[in-house]
Amino acid sequence: MYYIRSVIVCLALQALYVCVHGNGDIIDLTYTFDENTLFFPGHEGFVQEILQRGPYGPLWLESNHIETGEHTGTHMDAPAHLREGELRKGQLRIEVLPVSHLVGPGVKVDISSKATIDPDAQVEINDLMAWEEENGRIPDGAIVMMFSGWGKFYPNRTAYFGSDRNDSYTDENNVSIVHFPGFSTPAAEWLVENRNIVGVGVDTASLDFGQSTNFSSHVVFFEQNIFGLENVANLDKMPTTGSTIYALPMKIKDGSGAPVRIIAIVDDDVINGVSATACNYFLTCFAFFIVFLYKMLF
Numbered sequence: 585m586y587y588i589r590s591v592i593v594c595l596a597l598q599a600l601y602v603c604v605h606g607n608g609d610i611i612d613l614t615y616t617f618d619e620n621t622l623f624f625p626g627h628e629g630f631v632q633e634i635l636q637r638g639p640y641g642p643l644w645l646e647s648n649h650i651e652t653g654e655h656t657g658t659h660m661d662a663p664a665h666l667r668e669g670e671l672r673k674g675q676l677r678i679e680v681l682p683v684s685h686l687v688g689p690g691v692k693v694d695i696s697s698k699a700t701i702d703p704d705a706q707v708e709i710n711d712l713m714a715w716e717e718e719n720g721r722i723p724d725g726a727i728v729m730m731f732s733g734w735g736k737f738y739p740n741r742t743a744y745f746g747s748d749r750n751d752s753y754t755d756e757n758n759v760s761i762v763h764f765p766g767f768s769t770p771a772a773e774w775l776v777e778n779r780n781i782v783g784v785g786v787d788t789a790s791l792d793f794g795q796s797t798n799f800s801s802h803v804v805f806f807e808q809n810i811f812g813l814e815n816v817a818n819l820d821k822m823p824t825t826g827s828t829i830y831a832l833p834m835k836i837k838d839g840s841g842a843p844v845r846i847i848a849i850v851d852d853d854v855i856n857g858v859s860a861t862a863c864n865y866f867l868t869c870f871a872f873f874i875v876f877l878y879k880m881l882f
């Protein structure tokens with residue numbers, strides 16, 4: 585009787601926990617494309633023109649024309665984006681990226697605490713080491729996201745870039761005037777040399793931090809045909825581990841990049857980043873304790 589009562593209490597607690605925290609959630613990591621969509625200084629914005637919105641014979645018809653840069657809003661950088669000349673032959677453009685690379689285990693590296701103090705903060709090798717210490721080896725085929733907390737500034741250009749200029753990111757001396765976090769080049773090198781990842785993403789406008797003018801982290805990733813995701817939304821909601829990311833770009837012939845819809849599906853056995861097995865052990869013990877306490881008191 586004691587055991588049955590404990591199991592009933594345990595199941596009730598589990599149901600309550602799942603109701604409160606969600607399970608198998610789908611997180612949208614994409615910003616809406618509209619007139620406020622941000623783009624790297626010097627690139628093109630997003631324009632939408634209404635062609636038809638009204639009665640159309642016996643029907644209602646809505647149809648728009650859109651214009652956008654490939655590197656506008658939430659988008660994917662193809663590895664061919666920053667490779668020119670002979671080497672370019674080997675780097676993939678957007679439409680030939682293997683679809684198997686567009687899905688992978690989600691890894692979130694949180695550098696938000698140092699980014700709060702320093703807008704030029706970068707993901708360093710020790711951040712990756714610390715992540716692995718806590719969560720295990722970065723899985724093969726992973727898509728590694730930098731979470732800097734910059735999403736809170738979107739779409740305020742001045743706050744997001746540290747500059748309100750949309751025509752250039754450098755001054756007359758070719759010094760960068762924008763500030764935001766990104767992947768350091770040593771961290772990019774460590775990832776491509778030691779782990780087998782397919783893509784990287786950032787909640788800022790560029791894989792390299794704002795102060796970079798040679799975009800060397802981009803190049804390190806692109807040389808291995810690892811794609812980039814920029815202006816990724818809602819990374820605060822994505823768990824550190826235990827999700828699968830789907831990043832599906834528009835299939836543009838010879839595209840150097842493309843608008844992309846990114847979602848993360850939280851694994852069934854993960855509730856808010858905590859393994860469901862661990863939750864079950866805890867809740868079972870807790871249930872036995874409650875029933876034991878009830879027996880003692882009454």
Ligand SMILES: [Zn+2]
Nearest residue numbers: 655661814841
């Ligand atoms: Zn880009």
